[in-house]
Amino acid sequence: MTRRQVMFALPALATLAAAGGFYAMLSGMRRGSFDPRGVPSALVGRPVPEFALAPLPGWDKPGLSSADIAATARARPVLVNFWASWCVPCLVEHPQFMRYAAEGIPVFGINYHTGTQTDPGATAWLRRHGDPFARIGIDITGRVAVDFGVYGVPETYIVDRTGIIRWRMAGPITPEIDAEQVRPLLRSLS
Template sequence: MTPTSRRLLLSAPFAIAAVGGVGFYTALNRQRTGAYNPRGVPSALIGQAPPDFTLPALPESGVEPFGAADLRGIGRPVLVNFWASWCVPCIIEHPQLMRLSREGVPVFGIAYKDKAADSLQFIRRHGNPFNRLAQDIPGRVAIDWGVFGVPETYLLDAQGIIRWRYAGPITDEVLEQDLRILLRRHA
């Protein structure tokens, strides 16, 4: 091995570390300035109609099931919320969903990989914000939507096109700074 190739080989780890350091610094700086949102995972469905699906109702919920056809042409924005009774962040976001429902925003719920009895107990204990409520026990519909965890909420405009996706609980801050603005914009 020549001395030049030996120097290049020895300097390769330093170059890789430098590139990684610059990338890490850039990510931290963008997060500090608000230009980077680690929760802002893009969705391939933004600007499209939801994937075709039909789900069964949550038994004994008193709320009708729904499918993709029920999301088309409602004439006003609607939220589709993937949730589960075993999901702690779902408890955090539930008061915001209840508030939106009381204000007349249609909220369609999909109980994700949850036992029917547990889902029913959850909505009986915390209230039922859902205009429509269905079960996705195998999680197939959630996969088609690109859900990677619950809670996850999608905003569909008045024509039934997906305009926004939020992964994580809708907090008061998210509701006031993001969702209310989008609901007005897409009315």
């Protein structure tokens, strides 16, 4: 093969390799073996990271800290949810959180990576859809999300009575996930 033929063949081979990888990923999705939520969390089995967040401005709820989570979790397991007003999947899972709150299951909210001191979209979102959160902290810089290992919203954690993270969900909690994973784990930890 001449040098010129190699120069023409390399881009074609790279394109074929990329297409093959993409096809393999899609095939895995169809078979159900590819799960983007399957990235494990380094925090499962470890304590909640230390943090203290200011309250959501314009909303009548206190801020949130790791001490608040630990204090509440001593009585019963709690959920910690990273959410944002611009997050469509957050709206998908919101009815589950409203049910948890109505049943007395503590849910703590962390308004994800706003980049500003205020988030008027968050207060409007809560007025429109309801507020299931016992406390809400605003993660202006995204530092708390980084400490938790969050890579997108929504992301939810279950914390047991000893303050240890026992479960993580990247993506929305659907009714199926609630029935198959959340409820059984909450029962076993109570």
